[in-house]
Amino acid sequence: MVLTTAVIVLAVLVLLDLLLSVAIVRRLRDHEAQLADVLPATEPGLRTGTPMPDFTSADGSFTRAGVLGTPVLLGFFSTGCRFCPAQAEQLAHRATGIAARSIRVVSVLTVTDEAVPDDLTPVLEKSGTVVTEHGPGGLMATFSISGTPSFLLFDGEGTLIGKGHTVDEPLERWIP
Structure with a gap:
């Protein structure tokens, strides 16, 4: 009981x-x-609709003033990134279609460790300009990039109109 x-x-x-x-x-x-x-x-990084920040690359060859007036796709890569080679290949594959839309492609490659071979530069050069930075910071910090690969698409006036971690994400509305 x-x-x-x-x-x-x-x-x-x-x-x-x-x-x-x-x-x-x-x-x-x-x-x-x-x-x-x-x-x-x-959401991490720059928000869609924000203006492109003012910048100059460490070697002075890449500036905000130099890209205004034409749409630009910025791709951020690093030599130690395991996903970057596939996205670099995808960017090179889509380069003709991107150029047909008068979009300039600039790839920012961060070399984090001199001991890691740079296999990305030859692939990235097929799609446009390559800006190389040594060590973290610089342009990645300016554009609030927290990981690679990352892509930002700016219109001719310098307004962010698309972003993503694959080349297809920022371009999906602009290039079918």
Whole structure:
């Protein structure tokens, strides 16, 4: 009799705990939805619609003034990146279609370790200009790039109109 009563009491407590847990989860989801309505969505890097920051590459060959007036696709790569070779090949493959739309391609290659061979430059040169930087920082910091590969598409006035981690993402609306 005592054991049966203990099992029934325990079962009731477990059911109450389950109901309370469901109520708390539901309340947290409601609260999260309310926060999403109030707070702006955060996305890393530059937001679409923002102007191109003012910049000059370390060697002075690549500047904001030098790319304004024509749409430009900036590709950010690094020698230690395992996904960069595939995206560099994709960029080289799409270079003709990109050029047909009068979009200039500039690849920024960050050499993070001199011991790592640079297999990317010959591939990236097939699609346009290559700007090489040594060590992290520089243009990646200026454009708020947190990882490679990354692509930014700016219109002729210097407004960001597309971005992504594959070459197809920023171009999907502009080049079918």
